[in-house]
Amino acid sequence: MKVKITVNGMLYNKHIPNDMMLLEFLRKYGYVSVKRGCDTSNCGLCTVWVEGKPVLSCSYPAARADGKNVTTLEGVKDEAASFGRYMTAQGVEQCGYCSPGFIMAALAMRRELTNPTEEEVAHYLAGNLCRCSGYAGQTRALRAWLHDKPWEKEGQV
Amino acid sequence: MYTIKSYVFPESLEEADELLHRDCRNNAVLGGCCWLKLGRRRIRWAIDLTRLGLDQIEVKDGFLELGACITLRQLETHPAVTARFDGLLGESVSHIVGVPFRNCATVGGSVFSRFGFSDLTCALLALDASVVLYRGGEVPLAEFMASPIAFDDILLKVRIKDDGRRAAYQSVRRSATDFPTLAVAVSCLDGRWKVSVGARPGRAVQAEEAARCLNDGRGPEAAGVAAGAELTFGTDLRAGADYRKKLAAVLVRRAAQTCIERENKG
Ligand SMILES: Cc1cc2nc3c(=O)[nH]c(=O)nc-3n(C[C@H](O)[C@H](O)[C@H](O)COP(=O)(O)OP(=O)(O)OC[C@H]3O[C@@H](n4cnc5c(N)ncnc54)[C@H](O)[C@@H]3O)c2cc1C
Ligand code: FES
Ligand code: FES
Numbered sequence: 001m002k003v004k005i006t007v008n009g010m011l012y013n014k015h016i017p018n019d020m021m022l023l024e025f026l027r028k029y030g031y032v033s034v035k036r037g038c039d040t041s042n043c044g045l046c047t048v049w050v051e052g053k054p055v056l057s058c059s060y061p062a063a064r065a066d067g068k069n070v071t072t073l074e075g076v077k078d079e080a081a082s083f084g085r086y087m088t089a090q091g092v093e094q095c096g097y098c099s100p101g102f103i104m105a106a107l108a109m110r111r112e113l114t115n116p117t118e119e120e121v122a123h124y125l126a127g128n129l130c131r132c133s134g135y136a137g138q139t140r141a142l143r144a145w146l147h148d149k150p151w152e153k154e155g156q157v
Numbered sequence: 158m159y160t161i162k163s164y165v166f167p168e169s170l171e172e173a174d175e176l177l178h179r180d181c182r183n184n185a186v187l188g189g190c191c192w193l194k195l196g197r198r199r200i201r202w203a204i205d206l207t208r209l210g211l212d213q214i215e216v217k218d219g220f221l222e223l224g225a226c227i228t229l230r231q232l233e234t235h236p237a238v239t240a241r242f243d244g245l246l247g248e249s250v251s252h253i254v255g256v257p258f259r260n261c262a263t264v265g266g267s268v269f270s271r272f273g274f275s276d277l278t279c280a281l282l283a284l285d286a287s288v289v290l291y292r293g294g295e296v297p298l299a300e301f302m303a304s305p306i307a308f309d310d311i312l313l314k315v316r317i318k319d320d321g322r323r324a325a326y327q328s329v330r331r332s333a334t335d336f337p338t339l340a341v342a343v344s345c346l347d348g349r350w351k352v353s354v355g356a357r358p359g360r361a362v363q364a365e366e367a368a369r370c371l372n373d374g375r376g377p378e379a380a381g382v383a384a385g386a387e388l389t390f391g392t393d394l395r396a397g398a399d400y401r402k403k404l405a406a407v408l409v410r411r412a413a414q415t416c417i418e419r420e421n422k423g
Contacts, residue, residue: 127258
């Protein structure tokens with residue numbers, strides 16, 4: 001079928017297979033930050049935003065994204081890099097495969113929740129799994145990032 | 158993973174129904190697709206309902222109405238839902254996988270599927286909700302839950318009497334985002350109680366005797382024991398039947414106590 005999907009501000013007017021998932025569409029057009037993990041809606045690795053809301057691209061039909069705005073990590077790369085520095089400082093990443101999905105969920109969270117408590121942060125990000133770490137590093141990085149609010153100084157939305 | 162031959166956005170409910178009934182076995186209504194995509198269905202016509210205005214949350218004629226395309230996340234965040242029934246509906250779904258998942262999975266897909274593990278149907282049963290089907294009309298959820306699944310109708314919305322009842326939810330999970338090992342919801346209006354128990358692991362059902370205990374003032378402890386005794390429980394990889402029975406007694410007691418405390422606080 002024919003779809004018009006805008007990814008990070010760029011319009012794609014394409015023919016796609018009817019059962020294509022958004023994950024496959026995005027990777028096909030070079031958005032390789034989007035990772036396939038479980039492919040069963042369990043791990044959160046494939047998180048991207050549709051109309052600003054985090055969704056699982058492995059389970060989101062590409063056809064449904066017709067006429068919609070999709071954001072991947074490439075589309076918020078400055079803010080992602082800024083948050084990434086907090087992750088690096090805390091030694092969060094081991095294999096790093098979970099990071100793009102985790103970062104997309106974290107950036108969505110800071111837009112959605114005002115001054116979240118640590119419990120609210122943990123709850124919001126509970127669906128983004130990391131098989132290498134024990135989440136302690138992520139928790140420290142999030143705490144520092146939410147405390148510093150670098151996005152205010154860096155002029156991000 | 159499913160395959161889809163034709164993907165359609167019908168322009169009306171009539172068209173959606175007509176497409177479905179061309180071949181109910183091989184055509185499918187799409188909800189959030191989180192569950193559907195895990196199967197291996199060879200779908201002829203995939204019917205996407207998202208352009209039919211079924212994404213409304215309305216308070217109308219004394220009822221809270223939840224459109225089939227409402228996402229589970231909206232139940233946690235929409236003020237019309239969070240402000241009612243002590244936030245029962247939002248709380249019931251808040252442990253399902255994660256936020257990106259709950260931004261996809263829908264009320265329609267969750268309720269129509271009548272999963273034994275469903276947190277949402279357990280909560281809705283305690284609110285005495287009903288479902289509105291395109292062909293079948295309005296059906297009490299308890300009746301719908303007891304009926305076999307035939308993929309020959311479209312769930313349009315869920316209706317709940319906006320009667321200000323107090324409510325509470327309890328579930329136990331082996332890990333934070335796992336399926337529930339057992340789920341319990343209770344509600345109370347003017348001293349009349351509803352108790353439902355889900356993930357037994359069979360479908361959620363109302364625990365009538367437990368509700369009677371509470372109605373008669375015999376208290377949460379007695380209600381818990383009654384729920385454990387009156388319902389059947391099964392064994393699966395999450396828990397044994399005996400454990401679930403004991404769990405039911407504890408969770409019904411806790412939920413009823415919470416509800417009473419909320420009532421007392423006003
Ligand atoms: C990994 C995973 C973990 C989960 N954990 C939990 C949990 O802990 N607790 C819990 O309660 N649930 C859980 N669920 C279930 C989930 O919450 C949803 O209920 C499920 O994904 C179905 O909703 P959906 O919108 O994705 O529907 P879909 O997957 O799109 O559809 C499911 C079925 O319903 C049909 N359908 C969809 N919408 C309609 C409609 N409007 N009318 C008629 N038929 C319709 C479809 O044809 C299909 O047969 C889990 C699911 C997954 C995949
Ligand atoms: S790859 Fe999408 S949730 Fe795991
Ligand atoms: S760092 Fe390896 S999965 Fe998270």
